[in-house]
Amino acid sequence: MNKHLIITLLLLFLSVLSAEIMQIRINDQNKDIINWLKKIEATEIRSFENGIEAYMDDEYLDYLNDNNIPFSIISTESEWQRNIGDYSTYDQIVTELNDIAAANPDFIELFSLGTTLGHQYYDTGYVNYEDFQYDIWCVKLSDNPQINEDEPNTFMVGGIHSNEPTSIEVDMHILLHLVNNYGVDSLVTKLINESQIWFIPLMNPDGYRMVRDLGYMGHRKNIRDNNGNGVPDGAVYESYGIDGVDLNRNFGYTYGGNPNTWSPAYNGTNAWSEPEVVNIRDLLRSHKFWGGITYHSTRQSVLYPLGNYSSAMAYDHYIMQDLAEDMANTIPRRNSSGIQTGYYNFEQANCLVASGTMGDWGYCELRLFSFTLELCWTDIPPANLLQVLCEDNLEAALIFLDRVHHSTVTGNITDETRSPVVAEIYVQEIDFEAGMTSVEPVRSDSTFGRYYRVLLPGTYTFTFSLEGYDDIVVEDVVVNDSTQTELNITFGSLTFVEDVSISFTGNSVELSWQLEEGFDYEVYSSDLPYSEFQLDLDGILEGNSWQKTISEAREFYKVRKIPSF
Ligand SMILES: [Zn+2]
Known part of the structure; x- marks a missing residue:
């Protein structure tokens, strides 16, 4: 029996059962195929490794067969249904977070960033949202966790897309590794003592209930009641999920372009319309973050900004690329046929052009190294592979968390009264490169006047700029690979010692x-x-x-x- 016939028989068999979503790989990047995928509204269409991956209903496989287009099925909805039971529930995650916080009050603070949209619906009288009384929980890891210290802040977010639950499990695994090795492992101890690390393992609890507990395997959005029927409508593939906003399209920089409510990437009525997104935004604006990782699946890639421009580059492109490469090299790339060395690393736009994302907003407004880490080759692998995936991703996370502690220039900026000021920090060799996309400058924060410039080793010229004062230029700032370079700046009239x-x-x-x-x-x-x-x-x-x-x-x-x- 030839392969084609086997696949055809298999498909006949499957279609008798019921239509289902499939993750398909096509070993061709022909424009006609991409156009066809767009026409049938396949989702997450991404080109890489000389092929295309996308999600589609199995009814479309006939077209691929009829036209002799070579493809393979990476994973199916029925596999996801079988495997999802091995993943943590919201309640299990919250219990675990409470347990570690209670056991380690000297370096953990657990708090709610706010309630979910479903929770807010219920509070305003919509009884059908009774089971969605969720909070977005955040764990802060640092010595003196109750105090906001003058230390670099890093975020680690999971579960922004609720049908990508490996992102939740990997985020939790990294958190638990840090917690269990504090005071034991020297790197972990340093990271917790000398930075403030914020874990939000489950950013979209409402959407996760739709997937984990109610079986809507295609539901990646939150549960915004787009059709106004007062009922949370889960996303089955055929209807694309009439309810919900894609949280990773609702951020307020390069917002727009996904106006269809049924689309898995629906961007909402306006930027910042969703409470889950506003909560994260407010956290990142309120502390001096230098960077963070948002976990997703699939594609086995480390992605860095920019994501909305296919032909532009971030000022910090080469610095982020270097970090992405260091991380990607440590993560084994696996698929059903074996293991290869290293995840891919891309500027995000070279993998998937998307607007209103956390990555672009974080970089363009706050100049964060806001990375997107796409885990695994399939969205919901079985439990034994999940454990391997978690361990595979540990080293890359540690490399990221440690990055601000070396090859970085940092300091406090004050005025002549020694009050912290929000100044702009320009690096001549980075911020004045021609052809880069215009974004906000790096700024110091109002609480400490603290800034971070993560750079590659070398010698740089810095310009510090504060309204009402002359610029301060500092030449020959040496950046080395093993430590931070401290450069404190005081604006104000120059008074010199006379003798x-x-x-x-x-x-x-x-x-x-x-x-x-x-x-x-x-x-x-x-x-x-x-x-x-x-x-x-x-x-x-x-x-x-x-x-x-x-x-x-x-x-x-x-x-x-x-x-x-
Ligand atoms: Zn995602």
Whole structure:
């Protein structure tokens, strides 16, 4: 019996049972096939590895067979139905989060970011939403978890798409690894002590109930009552799910383009219309986040912004690409025929062009390294493979969490009264590259005046800009691969110490001056006595003296005094 006949018989058999959704791979990238997929409203159409993957109803497989288009079935709705019982329920997740929080109050804080839309419907009298009284739970991991410390913030989000439950399990697995290894493993201990890590394992609990508990395997959105019937309508493939907004199309940057309520990617009536999205936005705006990962499935890829522009690049493109590659290399790529080395890594637009996503909003508004990690080759693998998948993804998560702790320039920016200020931070070699997409500049935060610039090792020129003040330019900022480079900036009028003694010995210079109570000092230098003096980071400052090895023709120095904190 030839393969074609086997498939045909198999399909006949399946179609007798009932129509079902299938994840299909077509080993061809012909434009006509892509157009046909769009016409039949196949979803998640993505081109990679010289092929196309998409979700479609099995009734369309006849067309592929009739036209001799080679394809394979990656997974099916009935497999997902069989496997979903092995995945955690909302209640199990919340119990687990409460248990770890109760056992580790010294480094965990558990709190609700807010209620889900279904919960809000129920609270306003819609009785059919009684079973959706959910919260979006967030775990903050850090020493002194009750205090907002001046540390880098990183997020780890799962379950934004409710029919991608591996994203929830992997997120929980990473969380539990950190919790169980605090005080045991030196990297984990450092990450928790020196950063604030925010886990939101299940961002879309309402949608997850539709999938996990009610069996609507195609439901990836929340449960926005688009048809106004007061009932949560689950997504079966044929109707595309009349209810719900795709949370990952509802963010307010590059918003729009998915106006059909029945579409799995429906973007809602307006940006920020969904409470689940607003809750995450407010968290990310309220702390100094440098980056985070949102987990999805499938495609086995590490994706970085931008996602909405097929021909544009982020200023930080090469830095994000480098990180994505480091992460991707550690995750084995598996499929039914074996294991290969490494996930793919792409600028997101090269895999799937999408608007209103968390990735683009995070990067374009907040300049976060807002990564999308597409797990696995199938949405709902069986339990034994799920465990393997969780372990496969641990190292990449640790690489990401540690990234801000090396090859990064950071500091506090204040004015002359030493109050933190929201300044703009430009890196000449990064932010003035021609042809890049215009986005918001990197800013320091209002609480600490803290900024982070994650860079590749090298030497850079920084410009700090604050309204009402002259720009401060700092040249020769050295970034190395093993540590952070600290660069604190004080805006304001420059007051210099009047009497400074300068001595040159061999190839070193030493300055000293009278110490005054209540002041800190900075050294400025210039190669001409009347040209602009710049903050000089090359010397070593100790109390009332400063010393450096002279490597260039800078021979004029001034000592700035700034009131202490
Ligand atoms: Zn997804």
